[in-house]
Amino acid sequence: MDKKVVFIVGGTSGIGLSTAELFVKQGNIVIATGRSGPKMEEALVYLRQFQQDDNQVRVVSADAADRNAMEAVFQDIDNRYGRLDVLVHVAGISGRKYGDGVLDECTDEGWEVIMANNLKSVYLSNQLALQRMKAQNSGNIVNISSILGLVGTREHFTTHAYAASRGAVIQLTRSAAVYYSKYNIRMNVVCPGLLDTPMSQRAVKDEVILDALTYLQPLSPHVGYPEDVAEAVIFLASDSAKFITGVVLPVDGGWTAQ
Template sequence: MAPDRSIALVTGASGIAAATARYLSRQGLGVAALDRAPDNLAALGETIPDLLAIQHDLTEPDAAADAVAQVLARFGRIDVLVNVVGISGRRFGDGPVHSCTDEGWDTVMDTNLTTTFRMCRAALEPMMAAGHGSIVNTASVLGYAPAKLFATHAYAASKGAIIALTRTMAAYYADHGIRVNAVAPGLIETPMSLRAQGDEPTKAYIKHRQPLTGTFGSAEDVADAIGFLALDQSRFVTGTVLEVAGGWGVAG
């Protein structure tokens, strides 16, 4: 490993996370990816030969700290953290508030928001010691631009909270040389959106809500935006939420 090679840790190993890990690897970074699913890690390892694959369920309290420790043990540094792990909690009972179950609420908050918080907490110490770092969190357009069709209110609340966390961290850590930004994807073609991809009302809806193409975006569309925010080409950018949604936020 070249001593000045930057190192990135990406949470998740499929969909947007896999495309991001490949983007960062193509830019010459050393990459670690964390996922609970060994198959996702193995598949990603086939496209990134020197990948550090970390298998953890990130909702386990010690998983984030252990992941950062593994990155430091292997590479000696961590320059970039990209938080992608997240779920749609519909099958746990997420829904409109009047019918959202406690399990749905808690599972979504734990998986989307608490994992992001714990990963940031674990990575900040070495980043502060180094005097630099770049963190990119994954929000969603549903965190600030709702649609009645997507009635998963715990999910929306978790993504709105990720935006607040991103901006308050950006304010606090700017003079440590640490940038904190987020992407807000619209509907993207990944394993997570499989049900939506076959749903006629959803397809009709995005024709006007994502008017640039009228279709789902690709994982690479989001990875390109994350890559921009992660790397030094955006060295003067912090506290921003970059929407990657084919016009969702400006569509009538």
């Protein structure tokens, strides 16, 4: 990639941090948001070891579902760089602890928390990015969804508010990709399967789920890693994918191929 200004929403751990690392290694300017102070500091120290100059990496605090917070970050990007080339939206949560689960048992709190963090946040970041990309007549957006936005499950992964939010991200991206193509803006979605990330520790440490993954994700080692998704994001954001928009790319070890 040529040197670009890249904004990663949720770039301080897991998929976001791996993606930020690859962008930094390629010489891009990277701005990453997070909400945890210790994680933000750790991410900044980690990413700085790959930077080629002192101003290449910034890590800022922002709640991705808060319009005022996100507008402030975008305004700061405007002031510092005058453009935004790539937006990667990774931020999202699992809502099981808030009451997400099977539909007839899902709580209102579980539904609302999930929709705020997993859907409203994407709406906000994409809207604010598109306003700038439309004005500059160029840009690239990659949203992270999930294979649970594509397929149903009988057990183990039955969080239906989460699945609904991820499906909505897919269709929001595809619909917008068609419209904004006339402004030379590309928009794509990556849908990870089960990865070994901080958010999925409950699942990746469950022997029953790990056994199920031998057929759900048949490609060995059956559990993916953040860098697997990061590589897909880098490709979609690069000029190598210049004729690709509106694509939903599973990175799932074969789950959705069955």
